[in-house]
Amino acid sequence: MKKKIKSQWFLLGLIIVFFAVILDPSGYLEGIGRGIKKIHGPGGMIFLIFIISGLMLDYDRIKAGVKDVKSTILALLMILIVAPGVAWLVCLLPLSPGVIIGLFIVSVMPTTLSSGVVMTDKAGGNMAHALFITIVSNSIAIFSIPFILSFMLASIEIGKEFSIDTGSIVLKLSALVLLPLVTGLFLKTTFSRFVDFKKKPLQIASQVLIISIVFVSVANAKQAFIGDKMIFVRIVCIAAIFHLMLLSIAFFLVRLFKVEKGHFESIVFMGAQKTLPLSVMIQGAYFNEYGIALVVCVCHHIVHLIIDGYLSTKMSRSLKF
Numbered sequence: 106m107k108k109k110i111k112s113q114w115f116l117l118g119l120i121i122v123f124f125a126v127i128l129d130p131s132g133y134l135e136g137i138g139r140g141i142k143k144i145h146g147p148g149g150m151i152f153l154i155f156i157i158s159g160l161m162l163d164y165d166r167i168k169a170g171v172k173d174v175k176s177t178i179l180a181l182l183m184i185l186i187v188a189p190g191v192a193w194l195v196c197l198l199p200l201s202p203g204v205i206i207g208l209f210i211v212s213v214m215p216t217t218l219s220s221g222v223v224m225t226d227k228a229g230g231n232m233a234h235a236l237f238i239t240i241v242s243n244s245i246a247i248f249s250i251p252f253i254l255s256f257m258l259a260s261i262e263i264g265k266e267f268s269i270d271t272g273s274i275v276l277k278l279s280a281l282v283l284l285p286l287v288t289g290l291f292l293k294t295t296f297s298r299f300v301d302f303k304k305k306p307l308q309i310a311s312q313v314l315i316i317s318i319v320f321v322s323v324a325n326a327k328q329a330f331i332g333d334k335m336i337f338v339r340i341v342c343i344a345a346i347f348h349l350m351l352l353s354i355a356f357f358l359v360r361l362f363k364v365e366k367g368h369f370e371s372i373v374f375m376g377a378q379k380t381l382p383l384s385v386m387i388q389g390a391y392f393n394e395y396g397i398a399l400v401v402c403v404c405h406h407i408v409h410l411i412i413d414g415y416l417s418t419k420m421s422r423s424l425k426f
Contacts, residue, residue, distance in 0.1 A: 115316070118312075119319055120407065122319055123323050126327060137324065138323065138324020139324055141324075142325055142389070147322075150314045151383065155281065155285035155289065156286075157314075158289060159287065159289015159291075160289040160290075162240070173368060175362065176231075176371060176372050177234070177238060179364065179372045180216075180238045180376045181238070181245070183351065183355055183375075184242050184375070185245070187351065187355075191347060191351055192211070193260065195343065195346060195347050203395040203397030203401075204339075204398070205261065206401075208401055210388055210392070211344075211347075211379050211402055213246075213250050213257070214246065214383055215239075215242035215245070215380055216243070217380045218243075218311065218315075219308065219315075220378060221374045222236055224374045224414065224417035225371045225374045225375065228373075228374070228420035228421050229421055230369070230371050231367060231371055235375050243282055243380070246282070246383070247283060248275060274390075281383075281386065282383070315382065319381065319403055321385075322399050322402065326396045326403070329396035341404050343401070344401065344404045348405065348412055351377040352413075352416070359372055385402060
């Protein structure tokens with residue numbers, strides 16, 4: 106039991122933080138979260154997460170991952186085209202503007218920073234390729250997010266027009282993603298022995314920062330939950346439907362293009378998972394009045410960790426193509 110809890114501490118941490126803030130009758134935790142956001146805490150956390158990501162990148166593994174061109178193209182197809190398309194279809198349902206915006210934000214995000222890589226490895230996949238997709242998708246996202254999100258918002262009627270400054274988003278993402286990632290890579294070359302020795306603590310630090318971002322996010326979205334107590338159930342169902350649709354399409358693509366075992370896992374996990382820190386930043390910067398959108402971002406992150414955690418364990422034991 107202890108071993109199980111130790112291996113799943115990150116997911117348990119997310120769930121505990123989520124319900125601790127929502128169920129806190131004093132509002133003390135909510136106040137702390139709102140205070141952290143006022144001093145731009147999430148932005149600083151995102152910056153640190155990407156520095157750690159740069160520190161943990163393995164050059165040799167990345168070079169090995171570059172060679173898998175077919176899997177890379179399929180994974181990027183999932184991230185950049187399939188996910189926004191699925192979100193657009195789901196949002197044809199009678200959903201509130203906040204839920205639609207939240208799902209749109211989630212859909213245009215690049216892949217996760219750590220969980221997807223871990224689950225790909227656990228399922229017997231190519232961890233090097235997963236790392237490569239992480240770098241490529243997060244780099245492309247700097248330019249793809251503002252354009253794809255603007256197009257999606259313009260394509261559906263939600264009762265309000267949004268004007269997104271694409272140049273501003275590109276600059277902000279460059280500062281919070283590209284700059285710290287490059288900084289991390291530079292520090293790794295300078296202190297390579299120390300970094301290699303501290304990889305596990307660095308990974309834990311990154312996950313703690315993600316949990317902290319969830320804490321701030323939930324604190325700022327708490328009133329949205331209180332206003333409609335059933336909203337959590339509805340959003341969880343929508344997030345699960347969205348993620349299961351992505352997984353289904355990913356499995357269809359790997360069968361269609363005959364991607365072998367050991368290579369298809371990175372397409373499935375990296376193609377369907379979405380990073381949380383950047384979605385929180387976009388929601389806070391441009392859709393702050395829609396607290397429900399933040400709830401969607403947080404709920405999807407928790408849902409995909411639960412679903413993919415189970416799937417990766419299942420695949421490691423018995424799934425064969």
